[in-house]
Structures are given as C-alpha cells and as structure tokens.
Amino acid sequence: METSQKQAFKAISLATEKAALMGVDANIAILDTTGYLKAFSRMDNAFLGSIDIALGKAKTAMLFRMNSEAVGQFLAPEAAAYGMVNTSGGLVGFKGGMPVRSAGEIVAYIGVSGGSPDQDFEIARAGSQL
Template sequence: MASHKTALVGRPGRRKAAVRTQRQTRGVTVTAFTLDTATRIAAAGQSAAKEIGTAMNIAVVDSGGHLLHFMRMDDAWLGSVDLALKKAKTSVLFRMPSASLGEISQPGGPVYGIERSNGGLISFGGGLPILDADGRIVGAVGVSGGTADHDVHVAKAAVQAY
C-alpha cells in the first residue's frame, strides 16, 4: 500500500508554481511527475522557441519514458514530432542527454548501433533528463524543430522550469 503526500515547491520569494507528489512504497520514496509540471515545462520550452523564432515540437515523458505532455507549435515540422518523442525517451532510458549517447555511439564507439534498439533512439541534441532535488530522474524533455543547437537551447529552458 502506498501513502501519498504533496509538497509545493518553488524558490523563496517566488510564487510556488509546481506541485510534485511523493509516495512512499515499500520504504522507498518516489517523486511522481505530474501533468501540471509537464505542461509548465513544455510552456517554458515554447517561450524559449518563440524567442529564437523557431517552431518546435516538445515532448515531456515520465521516468519510464511514457508521454505525459506533447506540444507542436504552429508550423513546426511534422517530421520532428517523432524526433522529439524519441529524444525524450532516449534521454530518460539512458539517463543522459541524447547528444551524450551520440558521442559514444559513433562508428567504432562502445555502443555503435544502439540507435536501432528500444524501438529507435535519437543520438543527437535535444533530449535532456529532468532530475529531482535528490538527483533522481523523474522524466525527460525532447525538443525538435530547429538545428540541434536550437533544440538543446529550448530543452535546457524547459528543464530549468522544473
């Protein structure tokens, strides 16, 4: 049986914007990643994308890589929908930025060819893990629609909103 408690989080002096739920299951505390939090993260990414003038697809997944929230900005590339989802999944499954997986999956690298696993992964920038205050991965964001550098910029802005 799991017990639940909800905690408001935020920086001192600022409005407390996010609600994270913690549940105690068999002596282990798990931080649940809520839809409200995922929506706020995607909105922060959208703001960053607007600032650089690029329409983006933004996916937010939970710690198991399951989609919690998806946003496709007007005129964002349809081909980038799948890329955003796979960047988020890649990041959460391997607990690292998608670009970091790309660094070790080059020809001759220790995990060359890994992109074909897990139903398809993405090994270039735009997927970032989201960590709780204790350093545990609670989800990930995947962004696609611009250059890899733009995607990373927007993903960082989204993660910072957590």
C-alpha cells in the same frame, strides 16, 4: 518521483517561451520517468517530421538517464557500441533530449525538435529547469 501534470505543462510552457524567443517552431515532448508520454506540444508551423524526433530524443534520454547527445557518443561508427542505435525501437543521439529535474531529482524527460541541434538543446534546457 512521479511527474505531475503541473510539472509537465510547466516544462512545455518554459520550452515554448524559449522557442518563441528564438523564432523556432518546435515539437516538445515530455515523458514521465517510466517513459510514457505525459505532455506534448506542436507549435504552429512546426515540422510534422520532427514529432517522432522529439519523442525519440526524450526516449533516448530516459533510457540512459542522460542527455541524448551524450548517448550519441556511443552511437558513432567508430564507437565500440556502434549498432546500439537500432536498439529500443531506435535511439536519437543528437542534442535536444535531456532529464527534467526538480529539487535535483529527475522528474521527467524532455525532447525537442524543430530547429538546429543547438537550438533544440537550448529550448530543451529551458524546459528542463523546473
């Protein structure tokens, strides 16, 4: 299913609302199902260094159609696939990237960075509930 602009902006809005409630200034990226940027928001005072991390989390989730932290299990030094972190232009294997679903179908991917991994996860989860 193609990601609509309305869906992308709704995901950004939901994530931004959650971030504001949590007191986190976050970068929020929405990729379409083919991995291209559909929408992006950098909240006031969000770290500039977190822009690439948010994009990387969304891209990691898209490439494997799962949460970025689930991919991270394969990236650990003791994992059989260690070194995979260097593929696809770099993978980000901690919390904050996940599929966005509508009617049970993946319509986009969200990546959030700016808080702790647990905070980023909660913000992304809020944005993924269309």
